[in-house]
Amino acid sequence: xxxxxxxxxxxxxxxxxxxxxxxxxxxxxxxxxxxxxxxxxxxxxxxxxxxxxxxxxxxxxxxxxxxxxxxxxxxxxxxxxxxxxxxxxxxxxxxxxxxxxxxxxxxxxxxxxxxxxxxxxxxxxxxxxxxxxxxxxxxxxxxxxxxxxxxxxxxxxxxxxxxxxxxxxxxxxxxxxxxxxxxxxxxxxxxxxxxxxxxxxxxxxxxxxxxxxxxxxxxxxxxxxxxxxxxxxxxxxxxxxxxxxxxxxxxxxxxxxxxxxxxxxxxxxxxxxxxxxxxxxxxxxxxxxxxxxxxxxxxxxxxxxxxxxxxxxxxxxxxxxxxxxxxxxxxxxxxxxxxxxxxxxxxxxxxxxxxxxxxxxxxxxxxxxxxxxxxxxxxxxxxxxxxxxxxxxxx
Ligand SMILES: *Cc1c(COP(=O)(O)O)cnc(C)c1O
Numbered sequence: 001x002x003x004x005x006x007x008x009x010x011x012x013x014x015x016x017x018x019x020x021x022x023x024x025x026x027x028x029x030x031x032x033x034x035x036x037x038x039x040x041x042x043x044x045x046x047x048x049x050x051x052x053x054x055x056x057x058x059x060x061x062x063x064x065x066x067x068x069x070x071x072x073x074x075x076x077x078x079x080x081x082x083x084x085x086x087x088x089x090x091x092x093x094x095x096x097x098x099x100x101x102x103x104x105x106x107x108x109x110x111x112x113x114x115x116x117x118x119x120x121x122x123x124x125x126x127x128x129x130x131x132x133x134x135x136x137x138x139x140x141x142x143x144x145x146x147x148x149x150x151x152x153x154x155x156x157x158x159x160x161x162x163x164x165x166x167x168x169x170x171x172x173x174x175x176x177x178x179x180x181x182x183x184x185x186x187x188x189x190x191x192x193x194x195x196x197x198x199x200x201x202x203x204x205x206x207x208x209x210x211x212x213x214x215x216x217x218x219x220x221x222x223x224x225x226x227x228x229x230x231x232x233x234x235x236x237x238x239x240x241x242x243x244x245x246x247x248x249x250x251x252x253x254x255x256x257x258x259x260x261x262x263x264x265x266x267x268x269x270x271x272x273x274x275x276x277x278x279x280x281x282x283x284x285x286x287x288x289x290x291x292x293x294x295x296x297x298x299x300x301x302x303x304x305x306x307x308x309x310x311x312x313x314x315x316x317x318x319x320x321x322x323x324x325x326x327x328x329x330x331x332x333x334x335x336x337x338x339x340x341x342x343x344x345x346x347x348x349x350x351x352x353x354x355x356x357x358x359x360x361x362x363x364x365x366x367x368x369x370x371x372x373x374x375x376x377x378x379x380x381x382x383x384x385x386x387x388x389x390x391x392x393x394x395x
Contacts, residue, residue, distance in 0.1 A: 006386075013320045023197075023366070036245060067208075074194070094114065114342070123143075143168070170191060200254075284299075307388060308384060
């Protein structure tokens with residue numbers, strides 16, 4: 001590929017159709033339509049229907065976890081788990097996460113206390129976490145960013161030592177494992193999101209999974225207004241229910257799960273081999289031990305070495321119809337309401353600040369072919385080879 005072929009010079013994008021990050025995976029359509037027909041025929045659309053129950057059973061078996069409570073989305077699942085665990089005061093959480101993690105706490109008027117991350121993995125830095133605990137701290141909300149287990153052993157020890165509740169936002173980590181145990185089995189409870197952009201989707205959806213019977217009972221009540229039977233309300237609750245259509249989508253997509261991982265892995269391996277040995281460019285490596293869903297192709301761009309900033313490369317890629325995305329930029333601590341209430345957060349979050357400036361996520365999965373991955377990598381290599389001329393052009 002020549003520099004003049006780049007769309008920022010030629011005006012003609014390499015790809016006619018945009019390539020997106022996080023296109024939904026769609027299972028066997030025919031089977032899905034059959035289930036939808038059955039739902040319509042039986043006229044049972046929600047309220048602990050047959051498909052939600054089957055879905056919860058299949059998820060628990062797949063994860064090897066005692067309880068799965070399916071919900072309408074991951075955020076509501078998190079809000080309900082936070083309330084059921086009686087978290088209050090302050091909870092320690094990373095700032096390098098999707099805003100919903102912080103908002104779910106703030107929604108309950110709990111202060112998210114942002115802890116810095118390890119720049120190598122983008123996960124909570126467990127060495128910095130203990131010093132953030134105060135007399136108001138009631139819990140830790142860890143996030144398995146990019147599907148990597150988030151210091152589970154260390155966090156469990158710290159939580160036990162300080163009598164804190166431990167919750168995991170496992171939105172990225174469906175199908176991943178840690179020490180031969182599926183993510184979903186750790187802490188007091190874990191939360192999944194089955195949003196359309198996630199590796200495994202139910203259109204919109206989520207779940208709390210836990211091995212604790214009491215907690216599961218409480219959460220089950222809370223997601224259904226506190227109803228324990230007809231006309232019988234025994235606790236506070238809200239509406240967190242998953243619909244039958246979403247559960248049917250989940251059941252169909254569960255069948256394609258392993259194939260989806262295989263496709264993701266192929267894309268990841270190709271990206272990794274095409275982009276190695278470029279000074280200043282790093283691709284996040286997934287540890288060889290354990291199961292992984294390979295959902296995210298995460299690049300880090302060190303401007304001083306590549307000659308182009310992350311945002312300049314983003315412009316080059318978008319011009320080609322490669323819709324790469326910044327993730328968690330600029331960090332929760334730089335978004336409202338946290339930005340105004342903790343103005344000095346950037347000082348104690350130096351690694352979060354750096355990573356949020358450098359990260360770029362590339363299109364992957366079934367949304368792209370191996371040949372398209374090669375072309376995307378050629379664009380990136382050409383852009384870095386001609387960094388100074390591109391910078392001039394971008395102005
Ligand atoms: C997607 C996501 C959520 C929110 O899940 P929804 O199902 O969209 O409500 C929360 N946390 C993280 C890390 C996510 O990626």
